[in-house]
Amino acid sequence: MRKYKVAVTGCGRAGVNLHIKTYIDMEEIEVIAVCDNNQKRVNQVGKKFGIGKKYTDFNLMLSEEKPDISVICTPPSLHKAVFDASIQAGCHILLEKPSASSLEELEEMIDLSKEYNKKIMVNQNYRWTQDTVCAKKIVEKGLIGEVYRVEIIDYTWEEKDPTNSQWLSGLHQRWLFEQGVHWFDY
Known part of the structure; x- marks a missing residue:
């Protein structure tokens, strides 16, 4: 069974409670790195879940860790920047909602995913309750x-x-x- 390398950007409520806590128990996923602009928070999350690689710069994380999947749990105003960097780093994307700050941003993100032949998915967790x-x-x-x-x-x-x-x-x-x-x- 293939094990997917996952990097999570955004260690707030959604990043930790909806994503990291779930992935830690999944055999087919390895959370290889976490990123947050708050150094104290990213260190706490890394320690709590045994994730050794902790970053405050998502570009550095993506270039050093080379994840298969980038999970974006930042405030929506930051989604596009993290999305663009993740796609260009060769990642498939799981994105928290709302996916973009505008329809134009969303269209650009879709076009970029097609250009790089990468899958994107917006997390709609209520769908599965x-x-x-x-x-x-x-x-x-x-x-x-x-x-x-x-x-x-x-x-x-x-x-x-x-x-x-x-x-x-x-x-x-x-x-x-x-x-x-x-x-x-x-």
Whole structure:
């Protein structure tokens, strides 16, 4: 069985809780390096998960470690820069949502992946949750009749002052792109 070398950029909540914690237990994946612009945080994550290679510069990480897959968990405003460097370094990409800060950026990213013949995937983790899979089956089987309207009330985490969160700052229409994307994915 092939073991894929994975490098994760962004050691915040999504990078650690949704990605690194999962990959550590997967036989077919080896997390070879982590990167974050916060030296203290990247050192803590590396120590906690036994990842020896820790970086604060994603370009340096990509050139030195040569991962098969680059997992991008940075704030959306940084996705394009990390994406471009990762594709040019020969990596396939798993990208946290929202994938880009604009439609133009997204189109450029898609074009670049085609040019380099690399696969890209946006992480839509809600798609695979037990309740979502069950609800989808119920609708597909017609057990509740024809669905003609859906109303969603979503109580989610959010900084009271979004300027306090590096991740949320600069994200236009943040509810739609951060949380609403889950509901439109179905």
